Amino acid sequence: MLANLVLSFNCTYLAVLLSFIRFNKHVGNFFSSQHTNNWAVLVCTSRFWFNYRHVANTLSVYRSVKRLGIPDSHIVLMLADDMACNHRNPKPATVFSHKNMELNVYGDDVEVDYRGYEVTVENFLRVLTGRLPPSTPRSKRLLSDDRSNILIYLTGHGGNGFLKFQDSEEISNVELADAFEQMWQKRRYNELLFIIDTCQGASMYERFYSPNLMALASSQVGEDSLSHQPDLAIGVHLMDRYTFYLLEFLEDIHPASKTNMNDLFKVCPKSQCVSTPGHRTDLFLRDPGSVLITDFFGSVRKVELTTDAINLTEPITPVEDQEKEPYSYVDQLPVSEIIHQKPKQKDWHPPDGFILGLWTLIILVFFRTYGVKHLKHIF
């Protein structure tokens, strides 16, 4: 009943809006995305020299995001190990993403906010939910509001339903989904794009249930994400395949690009990536085709000059004759209707050892009491 009222109210509003759009095509783009600022949280979760490629992955996304306009004050960069100054790095103070050392993603103006052992599950979740001690400096906080579009990029070693942090702890997909729900309830984002490049990455976004989340992963459950070529001078693999092709794709994006999310979903097909990248858009309210890449990767505030006059009709009169109760922010969207999550069918397994042993014991006791001669009828 109440839901119906809410829906009807929304429909009326949208109808009015669409009528505007039909008249004023130029103005349409202006109102399509509701965000006013952009944030990025980029996390590399593995340490040790042979995980060089995870740091290079994160730094290449950082580089693209900075190039497209998000400033360091709006980027939270978390790197679990220092590859540029590692003892084994034959080119100190550099982190390369292409072999033959074409592109140094470390650059001169990298600002790492969480470094080394500070990258933990607890810190990551606190950054997302905003529950940090008052003494935390501003550069380590995600100060987003309800009009922020946030890009979250995770890379490292993962498995079915978890991501490994620092070789000693894990974050599960349930924790991540709950963290995003906390963010939604605290109005900490407008729209959120979640990209993960790990083995079995698709398992990490399976449990999301908050609205306005779009997710991309480099491989499905049961698949491994593979690394790109090794560099012989440095001696380790420099990048993972998915992020390598993602970087190539992003290098072609400039602040005025009109490329949308459907192109991003096509990055790194199976022929290039060997694993099958996946994405999830059912929680996202807008059509992915109308979402620009720069809505998340850049910090664009476009200005449109128009010489036409825009006719605004009478202001919308509120519907007075209906009593409506105030809804909390959370209940505005019927999330449970949007997500049709059915409980997964559990595969039938043959009874395991304990049950078998128990039944064998029962049968043996039976035959023992009633005589062994009955046993020969069976065998």
Next chain:
Amino acid sequence: MGLLSDPNRRRALINLLTRLNAPICVVCYMAGVAWFMGLAFEPFTLRTYMALATGREFAAHKRKVGGMPVDWLVKTFQARGLEVYTQRFSRTLPFPDENKERYMVKGTNVYGILRAPRAPRTEALVLSAPCSLGDDNNQAVGLLLGLAQYFRNQIYWAKDIIFLVNEHDLIGMQAWLEGYHHTNTTGMDWSPLHGRGGSIQAALSLELSSDVVTSLDLVLEGLNGQLPNLDLANLFYAFCQKIGVLCTIQGKLQRNDWDSVSGYSHSVQTMMLMVMKQASGRPWGDHGLFLRYHIEAATIKGVNSFRQYKTDVSTVGRLLEGMYRKLNNLLERLHQSYFFYLMPSLSHFVSIGYYMPAFGLLAVILFLRALDLWVQLTAPPPTATEDGVAHIEQSSPGVLSVLTPLVISHVTGAALYALPIHFQQVAIEHFPVSETEAVVLTAIAVYTAGLALPHNTHRLLAGEGTEKGWRVLKLVAVLYLAVLLGCTALINFSLGFILALTLVPIAAFVTPHVPKVLSAFILVLLSPACTLLFSVFFFQSCRRYP
């Protein structure tokens, strides 16, 4: 009723055991030997998943000084920018040295440390080349110095690299290791080390005696048959393939025809060489002493067998550089792969899980024999016969009849171990022999006396000649042998297996009922001393350079 507590069933089992005992023992023996030979068959094995001018200068200086040119080495290391330290050591030999007829060996080790430019000094790698007498091994030292210079110019080292030139091969190496780890197990006299790196992660020892090598040989066997981690052998093999150098193990080339008879016998020969080298218990390269300190080490020998395709020293240098870079990237000690294995070829290995059953089958023979004897001992005597009285009179042999031979055997063993060295001086005074001869002759004398013991002492023991008496003694002896062989096989599989191969059949089947002369002859033939002789012959026949 249970299987073993029901007397009917037990009697049936025991009948089965007594009837089939001898055939089962024979089958087990054949199976054990066949299993061992099968280890070399390729489908059963697993694939293994990894500076000349200076040399001549070194040779010249060595000849000039007549030993180890310590000062020149110190200067050369310093010129390459390493921290140089020396260590003096001296050792009293038990016998005088063959060449110089003296008891005291004095020497100096020289080592240079290349500090990692940016890393803390917690870990180290060692590259060593022994300074041997005469013209041996000069190129190895030259290569070492060349590599030191090359390594000094790189910035990617995360561990300190210690370049060591040790004098008197094993003695110098042992002195250095004892000084480095602050232990003193051999009672040697050495000066403490002034310079140190961190804990040593891996070590390689070089032996190169010619300017041009045609192949590189990998030596793995160390002290008491200990082996380095298989990962080190795989690393060497991987780099050999990458750089394209011919690599061998036990001096034998790789062959691809495992299904032909000659290919199979080639693998068997390689494996037997490894088994015998391991059984001898002595380290077959300077690396063997590192293994006791849990440092994975191997020796790389350059072999020149006058083939067409030659590799020069700089290629060997590249191979070593690649290996050291890989070792540099390690974050922990090598521990992922096997520590107990046999290698029928450089690309295949047999792990302990596969070769232990061969020994297990041989040990089972002894246990079956013991069971058989036990059954015979506890079998009830036949009732009411004419000599029933005689049977009842016969008492079971006392503890003394079993204990006395055991004690005497132990005493003989202890005498064999201790007497030759303790009474060396006494032997020299009374007999016109040299020190070495005195030791060997005393050992042979004690051994022969031990062999003749049963003949001399059987009169002293009560209950000796009875049917029960020898059975009890044999039961105890067979079980004891099984335990001893088992313990030996756990520590040094090759030694345990070779001893088991010869001792088990004869121990299982000899009884007083076997013809005496034949059994005496076979016993002597299969005793450990003769086994040692046979092994030496076999070893020499298997050995051939590529």
